[in-house]
Amino acid sequence: MMVDSHVHVVSTDLERYPLKPAGLPGAWYLDAPCPVERFTELMDEASVQRAVLVQGVGAYGFDNAYTADSAERFPERFASVACVDAVADDPPSTLEYWIRQRGMGGVRLFALIPPSAGEDQARGESWLAEAPGQALWRQAGKLGAHVVVTVLFHQLPELRRALIDHPDTTVSLDHCGFPPLLEPPWREAEPLEELINFPNLHLKVTSHLLHEAAEHGDPQHLVSWLVERFGAERIQWGSDFSQTHDLRYPELVALGRKAFAHLSPEQRDWCLGGTALQLWPGLANG
Numbered sequence: 001m002m003v004d005s006h007v008h009v010v011s012t013d014l015e016r017y018p019l020k021p022a023g024l025p026g027a028w029y030l031d032a033p034c035p036v037e038r039f040t041e042l043m044d045e046a047s048v049q050r051a052v053l054v055q056g057v058g059a060y061g062f063d064n065a066y067t068a069d070s071a072e073r074f075p076e077r078f079a080s081v082a083c084v085d086a087v088a089d090d091p092p093s094t095l096e097y098w099i100r101q102r103g104m105g106g107v108r109l110f111a112l113i114p115p116s117a118g119e120d121q122a123r124g125e126s127w128l129a130e131a132p133g134q135a136l137w138r139q140a141g142k143l144g145a146h147v148v149v150t151v152l153f154h155q156l157p158e159l160r161r162a163l164i165d166h167p168d169t170t171v172s173l174d175h176c177g178f179p180p181l182l183e184p185p186w187r188e189a190e191p192l193e194e195l196i197n198f199p200n201l202h203l204k205v206t207s208h209l210l211h212e213a214a215e216h217g218d219p220q221h222l223v224s225w226l227v228e229r230f231g232a233e234r235i236q237w238g239s240d241f242s243q244t245h246d247l248r249y250p251e252l253v254a255l256g257r258k259a260f261a262h263l264s265p266e267q268r269d270w271c272l273g274g275t276a277l278q279l280w281p282g283l284a285n286g
Contacts, residue, residue, distance in 0.1 A: 001049045001050060001273045001277065001284075002047065002048045002049055002050075002253075002272050002273050003048070003049065003050040003051065003052070003236070003237075003272070003273040003276035003277060003280075003283060004043075004048050004050070004051040004052070004237070004238055004239050004241075004253075005051075005052045005172070005204055005236040005237060005238040005275075005276045005279075006052065006054055006174065006204055006206055006238025006239060006240050007039065007051045007052065007053055007054065007238070007239060007240075007241055007242075008029075008034075008053070008054060008055075008056035008059070008240070008241070008242055008243050009034055009035060009036045009039050009053055009056070009066065009067065009070050009242070010029045010033035010034060010035065010056060010059050010060075010066070010242065011033070011035050011036075011066050012033055012035050013035075017060070017065060017066040019059055019060065020059075020060050020061040020062075020063050021058060021059065021061070022057045022058055022061045024057065024058040024112070026058065026243075028058065028059075028242065028243045028244075028245060029056060029058060029059035029242075029243075031245070032242050032245040033059075033242065034241065034242035034245075034249075036053075036070035036073065036074065036078075039051075039241075039242075039249075040074060040077065042241075042248075042249040042250065043077070043249075045249070045250050046249055046250040046253040046254075047253075048253055049077070049273075050077055050078070050079075050273075050276070050277070050280075050283040051077065051078055051079075052078070052079045052080070052081060052106075052238075052276065052280060052283075053067050053070055053071050053078050053079070053080045053081065054067070054080075054081045054108060054148065054174075055067045055080075055081055055082055055083040055108055056243065057083050057108070057110050058243070061083075062083055062084060062085045062088075064080075064082040064083060064098055064102070064104065067080050067081070067082070067104070068080055068082070068098065068102040068103070068104055071103070071104070072102070072103060075103075075282075077283075078283075079105045079106070079280040079282055079283055080103075080104045080105060080106075081104065081105065081106040081107065081108045081146070081148050082095065082098035082099070082102075082104040082106070082107050082108065083107070083108040083110050084098070084107060084136060086109070086111075086127045086132040086133055086135075086136055087127060087132050091132065091135060091136055091139075092135050092136065092138075092139035095107055095136060095139050095140065095143070095145070096139065096143060099143045099145050100143065104145075105145065105146060105280060105282065106140075106145050106146035106147065106148055106280075107136060107140050107145050107146075107147055107148070108148045108149075108150060108174075109128060109133060109136060109137075109147060109148070109149050109150065110150045111126035111127060111128040111133070111149070111150060111151045111155060111158070112126075112150055112151070112152065126151065126155055126158060128149070128151060128155065128158045128159060128162055129158040129159075129161040129162045129165075133162065134162075134165070137162060137165070137166045137169065138166075140169060141166060141168065141169045146170050146171075146172065146279055146280070147166075147169050147170065147171045147172070148171075148172045148174060149162075149171060149172070149173050149174065150174040150175075151173075151174075151177055152177065152178055153177050153178050153179050153180065153189075153191070155177070156177050156191055156192070156194070156195065159173070159177070159195070160194060160195060160198075163195070163198040163200070163201060166200075167198070167200060168200065169200060170200050170202070170279060171198075171200055171201045171202065172201075172202045172203070172204055172236070172279065173195075173201060173202070173203050173204060174204050174206070175204060175206050175208050175209060175240075176189075176192060176203045176204065176205060176206075176209055176226070177192065178208075179191075179192055179209075181209070181212045181213050181215075181216060181222065182216060183216040183217065184216070184217055184221045184222075184225070185221075185225065186221075186222060186225050189225075192226075192229075193229055196229055196230060199234075201234070202234045202235070202236060202275060202279060203226060203230060203234060203235055203236070204236055204237075204238045205222075205223065205226065205235055205236070205237055205238070205259070205271070206237075206238045206239065206240040206244070207238075207239050207240045207241070207244045207247075207252050207255060207256070208240050208244060209222065210222070210255055210256065210259050211244075211246075211255075219255075219258075219259040220258075220259055220260075220261070220262045222259075223235075223259050223260055223262075223263070223271070224262070224263075227263065227267060227271070232263065232266070232267035232268075232270035232271050232275070233270045233274070233275055233278070234275065235270065235271045235275060236271065236275040236276045236279070237256045237259075237260065237271055237272050239252045239253065239256065240252075256272070257272070260272055
């Protein structure tokens with residue numbers, strides 16, 4: 001079974017689901033919005049059986065309604081991940097609402113947005129390992145919610161501190177933390193290796209990374225580098241569609257399959273579906 005671990009859907013019904021852009025770069029949600037109905041068709045075309053719908057912060061900010069509604073409409077195909085404003089009033093209660101009342105299975109700790117308008121993101125400081133983030137980590141643990149972390153590469157030390165504090169929480173790292181990929185053997189990405197000894201951490205290898213690796217060689221080399229260090233059971237493929245839309249969805253899927261094709265059948269099965277099914281067990285029962 002093939003599982004896409006990282007998908008963003010965007011409704012074309014702007015009255016029911018108004019856009020609430022978060023001020024991030026790009027306008028993919030205007031250029032290539034893909035509603036969930038169309039995405040299920042594309043999944044069938046590409047022979048992808050399950051997917052994880054991740055809140056598109058760029059499109060909807062912290063309003064998870066469309067992501068939650070989409071997963072609720074097709075529970076046999078989708079799991080969903082909410083995003084909560086860590087510096088708003090009572091984020092733990094907000095998270096509890098999305099998990100317990102709306103049936104979302106995880107929370108995205110989107111630490112790319114600075115904690116205040118005057119904060120400089122480039123300094124590498126965020127709320128991830130500080131009090132606001134810690135409150136969400138603790139609540140996620142209480143709720144049994146999977147934690148999906150979105151940070152930049154220079155913020156990985158913050159993730160490491162949080163992992164030390166929450167060893168029993170299952171965690172996925174979006175886009176492997178956006179490592180610099182200049183050329184094999186990826187020496188610039190070696191800080192990722194400091195996270196190897198946290199068995200609760202899993203990496204998402206997305207189209208974004210595969211495209212970047214392809215600029216300097218064969219993406220299979222990057223996949224081998226990651227699998228050798230973390231093990232296939234901690235690696236999961238994700239398309240990043242429809243934010244990534246330079247190729248049609250079936251072509252993004254083909255890119256993913258090709259990147260993992262050189263692995264053993266067992267390793268390939270983990271990376272292209274098994275890891276995600278283990279992290280989102282509801283998908284296996286759909």
